[in-house]
Amino acid sequence: MKFTINRTAFIKELNNVSRAISSKTTIPILTGLKLVASEVGLTLTGSDADISIETILHADNPDNQLAVESMGAIVLPARFFSDIVKRLPEDNLTLAVTEGFQTEITSGNASFTINGLDANNYPHLPEIDGTDSITLAGNVFKELINQTVIAVSTQESRPILTGVHFTLSGNELMAVATDSHRLSQRRITLPESASTDHDVIIPGKSLVELSRMIGDDNPDVEMRLSENQVLFTIGDRLFYSRLLEGNYPDTSRLIPTESTTTVEFDAHALLSSIERASLLSHESRNNVVKLTLDPAGKTATIFGNSPDVGNVEEELAASGFEGESLEISFNPDYMKDALRSFGQTVIRIAFTSALRPFTLVPTEDQTNFIQLITPVRTF
Amino acid sequence: MKFTINRTAFIKELNNVSRAISSKTTIPILTGLKLVASEVGLTLTGSDADISIETILHADNPDNQLAVESMGAIVLPARFFSDIVKRLPEDNLTLAVTEGFQTEITSGNASFTINGLDANNYPHLPEIDGTDSITLAGNVFKELINQTVIAVSTQESRPILTGVHFTLSGNELMAVATDSHRLSQRRITLPESASTDHDVIIPGKSLVELSRMIGDDNPDVEMRLSENQVLFTIGDRLFYSRLLEGNYPDTSRLIPTESTTTVEFDAHALLSSIERASLLSHESRNNVVKLTLDPAGKTATIFGNSPDVGNVEEELAASGFEGESLEISFNPDYMKDALRSFGQTVIRIAFTSALRPFTLVPTEDQTNFIQLITPVRTF
Incomplete structure (x- = not known):
């Protein structure tokens, strides 16, 4: 040679x-x-x-x-x-x-x-003989990965949750990830229907590496599934990943369909405020920030507190107030991950009660991308 | 307040x-x-x-x-x-x-x-009452620091060697550092003589921080010494450092005055070659590369070897050969530090024997800056 x-x-x-x-x-x-x-x-x-x-x-x-x-x-x-x-x-x-x-x-x-x-x-690479494949623009697939992997579990105690659940049905591709404290769900309508329906769990770690390999040139990404492997083809590059075995929990019933309080924020401005509040919560044992909403008075205020160091309070710029007043506490790091995944946009947050999960959606497209966060009980 | x-x-x-x-x-x-x-x-x-x-x-x-x-x-x-x-x-x-x-x-x-x-x-800052000060251009002082601190010892077993030895005598400022395996000496002629001679040891760690604070705007740096403290003034910023106590070893006798073999290299090209050779030596237990010089045949060759991984050999572009042929082994990391301190220039290396320290000087100024490296015995 x-x-x-x-x-x-x-x-x-x-x-x-x-x-x-x-x-x-x-x-x-x-x-x-x-x-x-x-x-x-x-x-x-x-x-x-x-x-x-x-x-x-x-x-x-x-x-x-x-x-x-x-x-x-x-x-x-x-x-x-x-x-x-x-x-x-x-x-x-x-x-x-x-x-x-x-x-x-x-x-x-x-x-x-x-x-x-x-x-x-050297071991042989897996053989993917399935003829069924879908093709997506690299940028769309990267966005889908980056919006869902944030909610993947990093704990090996429930291995199935370390993956992203992909379901392909007709011309709809749905990706869901949850670590049981938060959930992210993204839906994409494909230009053509696949010939067979699929239901697979791809390890989050594989998707992160794939996303890096897709790069910024927006190449086409072809995805081809077999029983226990997935093959992504990007030009002359082949990316194989094993699939996670087992049944992914039914997440559809976790997403609330009703709400009692809703409010809208600029995602970027809210992210900055949460980052400030988390400076204090990170110094505290239970890393929680508190949000109070008063739709009547049209005020939203965030609080962070650490007994050792001090506290922070900030009134937020918000709009679209609806429903009842509310006081809710949550892990600011989950909120930061969620807000970063939206980019520069206006989001709507919908609450049911201080103890039930709340949802975040971009106001411009409220059905195809949803983030869900479980609050923390502080009383 | x-x-x-x-x-x-x-x-x-x-x-x-x-x-x-x-x-x-x-x-x-x-x-x-x-x-x-x-x-x-x-x-x-x-x-x-x-x-x-x-x-x-x-x-x-x-x-x-x-x-x-x-x-x-x-x-x-x-x-x-x-x-x-x-x-x-x-x-x-x-x-x-x-x-x-x-x-x-x-x-x-x-x-x-x-x-x-x-x-x-809060503790009071030291009082520096000495009226005697020298002022240097920031770029000159930064260069002096960066050229000498590389040779400072990182071991606390001989604390005195963790500092750079500054001697101020008339209009000459001399800085020397050695970790006993290598030495770096830089001399600067001042525009004016100081009124008193000084002999102090400044911790290497302090000088590294000072160098960063000087920045790239080339501000004037004023240096003022007291018994156990030094104060550097850069505009509105005051930088105090304690001095190391004790007597610095006499380093002047370590620098050989004669040589049996000399050769010249482009510092940057030699650095690249040494970096390649050290890829192998780093995989080996005793991190040593070997240089052979044949002034008669005008060849210089570097070798690196690791029993587990393999070996490398490279003929170097060299000039100005003088004296006897030589085979010498040394730690490539010391050589890399030394070569980086020269920047883009031609250097002359002078050897006495395979077991005696050798010196590196820039050909354009052979008296004010000298690096010395002790070889490693491999036989």
Whole structure:
């Protein structure tokens, strides 16, 4: 195996594949990066058993300046190989497997010899044979991920809640996540219906990495499901993730359909106020802020308190008051995550009582995106 | 005590004074920031007992928008107060001490009440009564600091070596640091002679903070010495540091005056090569790279090796070869620190033997700046 390649193009794909490679894996060969040189080009593969990423640098893409002198495959220590490639002196590098699995990497006057591993021992990637796929614009899919993963549980005690629940039915894609204290639900109408309905749970961690790989160029993202794996295809990059097994709880009944008090805020301004109030609540044992609403007097006030340090009080700019007056306490960090997910918009918050979950929706689209937060009892 | 001030101007000085404040101090009041409102302006003080910083926001500077309504002093929890000030909603803030040491901070609709401490219990800053001072351009002083602190010891076993040794004699200022494995010496000729000679050791940690406070505007830095303290004045900012007590070792005899092999490198290119070689040495137990010089053949080659991972070899671009051939091993991290301190220049390295310290000097000024590195015996 021997090839020469442009270092910049190579590093870009090396960085993408490295997202899947963990140094903490219990399977030694997975700390490595797999390289396969063929007539088509150079294929890079990385995996941590949960996520696998494969990408190809095509021989016919002039940017890659790829010349494969002899075909073959090798697995190289990923972190270390990546450090070397990034520090090489010239625009191109040559990689050659010499004796056994010894690999020589040369660029300009610098010549590294490192010990590789037999690529035949590298695990095979899952086979996704399903022909059913949906395609979404990268920006839309990234937004959906970022709006839902915030509510994913970080506790391993209920593993199913560490994933986002995706249901595909007709031309509707719904994503829901909850850690049992808050919930985020996002619905997207697809241009075409899928031929089969699907109901899967994708690990939150996989979605975060996928979202990073989608990047800012708004590429199309194709999603293809099998029994226990999902494959996302972004151009020449394949992103595999295992699915979580089990039944996701029925979340539809958690979302209240009625309310007794509603109020509207600018999401960004409310976020700033909550951030101020949380400075105090973070110094306190029970990290809670209090909101009082007086629709008659059209006032909304936020309070934060720490017995050791002091307290904060701020009257909020609010509008659209309806219903009864209310005093409610909640974890400001859940509110901050929720508000950040809305971006620059006006939101409506609807309350039922001081002890029942309340909902946040953007006023401009009140059905496709909803955040729910459970209050904290303080009396 | 009550005043209103422009938040941007206030935050700038708050950040400067906060450099001296540590949350790890054993003296509780030193976790606080001292504020004194007077006719002249608002004085901020922070200290960790080793370093103290005092700065004044003048009432007559229109940028400060400072209005002192009533004079007084208070000590407020520094980190927490700083977080509050940075998150306030409006351009200005008002601070008022109300009952006892309770302090109200208001800006727009937000109102914080926090518990302060009696400013009378805050330690007094040292008195520097010496009239003898020298003044240097900020950029020159920053360069001197950054070139010498790299060689300061980080081990507390010989506390004296954690400082930089400054000697002031006539119009010559000399700074030397060594951790006993390497040494850095920088000499500056002053425009005027000081009236008294001085010989002091300033903690490396203080100099690093001072260097950051000097910033990039190249302000004049005045240095004033007393028995056990040094005071640096930068505009309206006072920076105090304690001095280290004891006798600094005589370093002048460590610097060799003769050599058997010399060679010249571009500092930046050599740094890149050493960085590559150290990728391997860092994976090895004894972190050493090997340099071979053959003045007859005009070749210089660097080697790095790790039994587990592999090896690297690179022929270096060098010139000005003189003397005998040589093979020498050294810690690449010391070499990297030294090379970075030279910036973009050509350096000359002079060797005596494989076991004696070697020196690095910029070819354009071979007397005022010298770095010395002790090699490692590998046989």
